[in-house]
Amino acid sequence: MTGLRRRQFLTGGLLLPVALSSARLSAKSSPHVVIVGGGFAGATAARYLARWAPECRITLVLGRDRYWTCPLSNLAVIGERSLTSLEVRRDQLAEGNIDVLGLEARDFDPHRRTLLLEDGNSLTFDRLVIAPGIEVMPEAIEGHGHDAVATFPHAWQAGPATMHLAQRLQAVPDGGLVIISVPEAPYRCPPGPYERASLMAWWLARHRPRAKLIILDANSSFTKEELFKAHWHKSHPQRLSWLGRHDDGLLRRVDAKRGSLHTDFEDYRPDLACVIPPQRAAPIARIADLDGGRGWCSVDPRTFASTVHPNVHVIGDASIANPMPKSAFAAASQARICAAAIAAEFSGRQPPHALLTNTCYSLLTPAAAIAISGSYHGTREGIETLAGTAGSSPLEAPASLREAEAGHARAWYVSARADAFGD
Amino acid sequence: MTNLPTLLLLAAGSAAANPEQLPSRGEFLASACHACHGPEGRGSPPLPPLQGRSDLRQQLKAWKSMPEALGEALGEALGEAHLMIRFARGLSDADIDDLAAYYARQASP
Numbered sequence A: 001m002t003g004l005r006r007r008q009f010l011t012g013g014l015l016l017p018v019a020l021s022s023a024r025l026s027a028k029s030s031p032h033v034v035i036v037g038g039g040f041a042g043a044t045a046a047r048y049l050a051r052w053a054p055e056c057r058i059t060l061v062l063g064r065d066r067y068w069t070c071p072l073s074n075l076a077v078i079g080e081r082s083l084t085s086l087e088v089r090r091d092q093l094a095e096g097n098i099d100v101l102g103l104e105a106r107d108f109d110p111h112r113r114t115l116l117l118e119d120g121n122s123l124t125f126d127r128l129v130i131a132p133g134i135e136v137m138p139e140a141i142e143g144h145g146h147d148a149v150a151t152f153p154h155a156w157q158a159g160p161a162t163m164h165l166a167q168r169l170q171a172v173p174d175g176g177l178v179i180i181s182v183p184e185a186p187y188r189c190p191p192g193p194y195e196r197a198s199l200m201a202w203w204l205a206r207h208r209p210r211a212k213l214i215i216l217d218a219n220s221s222f223t224k225e226e227l228f229k230a231h232w233h234k235s236h237p238q239r240l241s242w243l244g245r246h247d248d249g250l251l252r253r254v255d256a257k258r259g260s261l262h263t264d265f266e267d268y269r270p271d272l273a274c275v276i277p278p279q280r281a282a283p284i285a286r287i288a289d290l291d292g293g294r295g296w297c298s299v300d301p302r303t304f305a306s307t308v309h310p311n312v313h314v315i316g317d318a319s320i321a322n323p324m325p326k327s328a329f330a331a332a333s334q335a336r337i338c339a340a341a342i343a344a345e346f347s348g349r350q351p352p353h354a355l356l357t358n359t360c361y362s363l364l365t366p367a368a369a370i371a372i373s374g375s376y377h378g379t380r381e382g383i384e385t386l387a388g389t390a391g392s393s394p395l396e397a398p399a400s401l402r403e404a405e406a407g408h409a410r411a412w413y414v415s416a417r418a419d420a421f422g423d
Numbered sequence B: 001m002t003n004l005p006t007l008l009l010l011a012a013g014s015a016a017a018n019p020e021q022l023p024s025r026g027e028f029l030a031s032a033c034h035a036c037h038g039p040e041g042r043g044s045p046p047l048p049p050l051q052g053r054s055d056l057r058q059q060l061k062a063w064k065s066m067p068e069a070l071g072e073a074l075g076e077a078l079g080e081a082h083l084m085i086r087f088a089r090g091l092s093d094a095d096i097d098d099l100a101a102y103y104a105r106q107a108s109p
Helices: A002-011 A013-028 A040-052 A073-077 A160-170 A192-207 A225-235 A283-289 A328-346 A399-421 B004-013 B025-031 B056-064 B068-078 B081-089 B093-105
Strands: A032-036 A057-061 A098-101 A105-109 A114-117 A122-124 A127-130 A134-136 A177-182 A212-217 A240-243 A253-255 A260-262 A272-275 A279-281 A297-300 A312-314 A355-365 A368-378 A383-385
Touching (some): A032 A040, A040 A057, A040 A098, A040 A328, A040 A399, A073 A160, A105 A283, A160 A272, A192 A225, A225 A240, A225 A355, A225 A368, A279 A283, A312 A328, A328 A355, A328 A399, A355 A399, B056 B081
Parallel strands (some): A032 A057, A032 A127, A127 A312, A177 A272
Antiparallel strands (some): A105 A114, A114 A122, A355 A368, A368 A383
16 A cells, blocks of 8 residues: 555656756745644644744645535534534634645655645645544454445534434434444544533433433543533433443444344444444554554654654654543644744744643533643653643532533634634 | 845744744743644633733633642632643643743733
8 A cells, every 4th residue: 555655656647847846946035834634733834823923825725625624513413403403614723824725635755744635736845743633543443444334323523413313313213322433442442432421311311201311431540530420420320321341331242134233242232333443543643664664754843843754843643642631722733833833943943932832622512611621841851741731620519510520511612713724 | 036025034944042932932832832822812801812911821820730639629719720730730841931921021911
């Protein structure tokens, strides 16, 4: 596969001599930054780079797919938000020194500094920023595969799949069984499965009061666990069960024909099985050994430059940035560090002190939320959590605080979306 | 042909503490606030605007110096302040000065 890609790259390389000469030129004129991926990471990087390095040319390679935000998409699953409201129009990203390309990136060569596009053309870059998000791997589960995703819908990348999952939820009969299966970490949006479980349970309580929901979890602990469990205990004691890895929660196998799920000791025939597959960085982030064969890309957290190819930066879910979670908030924070570091380098300065931040809100109901946050420092050795900055909403809190935080979650969504996309 | 903006930027970059560097320390730190408080810190109701504020230094320092236990206890009363207390702890005194000075220089929304 890699060999084929390489050959395609070379045979598609009639443009290379031109591309190389423009690379030499670019050292003297305006540097060219190519960004692959237009989610929260890529779009934020483009907009802040445009502002902080006004002398550079920026090409944002978006691909051909329409884009819906994952944040708040669990509300669409329970019919409390429209899919339309989650779609981001990205044409307005093309302004000033930002060019936008609606083409897929196929390959890149970190040594020649070229990015190959699906139409056979190449772009030459001084810096490449890779922000493509995740690839889901249903085939990593025995019996599962891409053909069976409609049977076991995950909607872990928002869009029409979100509405398919919403329709499947509507079809669950009263007295029926819903299962959400959680893959082993790391995966996109660590609290996402538990938010989805909370919101689905809220919907079931109103529309299918005798239905049950089971979370089968490949992990033995999870983020905001005490807060989620306290809510489930109070609001859904008979409805929602969480089975951790130590409690036979690990999904071993599925049977797509029968629609069944199998753990070591149990066989389930749910009315709806939302099987969230294991994940890795999207394919473009695994070219040229950028992921070191590990599925996720190692970076220098002071700049988010790849530790494998220093003129390639990797931000967002595709990067290894723990203890930061794979969240939209973290992706945008990493994008700002990356943009500031590239801007500093182009003007011969040191990159700024890499202060990184994260907040993840999770909705317990459409009108109640909890939050977790942290501040981090990117160092040569890795990402350190700054003392006293990591924590979550108080465990004991009046309903008014949970309601206020649901308002703040929506305010964050409006802000983060406007800051990243101008939309 | 070397373009003028590049030359100007290189000239700016040679002065280590030049506030005209892109981004300045204050602007870079302030950009973290945009995630919740809106682009440029314009505010995103109910989260307040930050542009043009002269009280941010005092407010951030008060949060930063709040003992952890007190912060937790006040979390309920202060609502979202439990997040701001922790974010303030991630800032040095110099960070707070730069960030607050940056927002104080911006026009109110």
